[in-house]
Amino acid sequence: MALLDDMRSELRVSTTAFDGEIQNIISASIVDLEQSGITASLTDPLMKMSVALYVKAYFGWDNPESPKFVEAYEKLRNKMAVASDYNAFVDGSESVEVEP
Numbered sequence: 001m002a003l004l005d006d007m008r009s010e011l012r013v014s015t016t017a018f019d020g021e022i023q024n025i026i027s028a029s030i031v032d033l034e035q036s037g038i039t040a041s042l043t044d045p046l047m048k049m050s051v052a053l054y055v056k057a058y059f060g061w062d063n064p065e066s067p068k069f070v071e072a073y074e075k076l077r078n079k080m081a082v083a084s085d086y087n088a089f090v091d092g093s094e095s096v097e098v099e100p
Helices: 002-010 019-035 045-058 066-081
Strands: none
Touching: 002 019, 002 045, 019 045, 019 066, 045 066
């Protein structure tokens, strides 16, 4: 419940009326991070920031700030996905060749 409270605070929402929507967005953000190979505790500052950016991007229908939060989330997620601290599959010992 602490993460929900934190995200409600990030959104500057004082009522619990939107808790269902906020919790669904939190869950979606965690799935997206996991699908990107990111594994870390939700108490980690970058994990919390990732979830907060995702929630800010997708909460509500008429959010004119959504694109900037989506972009910030994607940049942070992509950076974490290639960092060995956050992705168990990135250890620096293997090189991967990508064909054009």
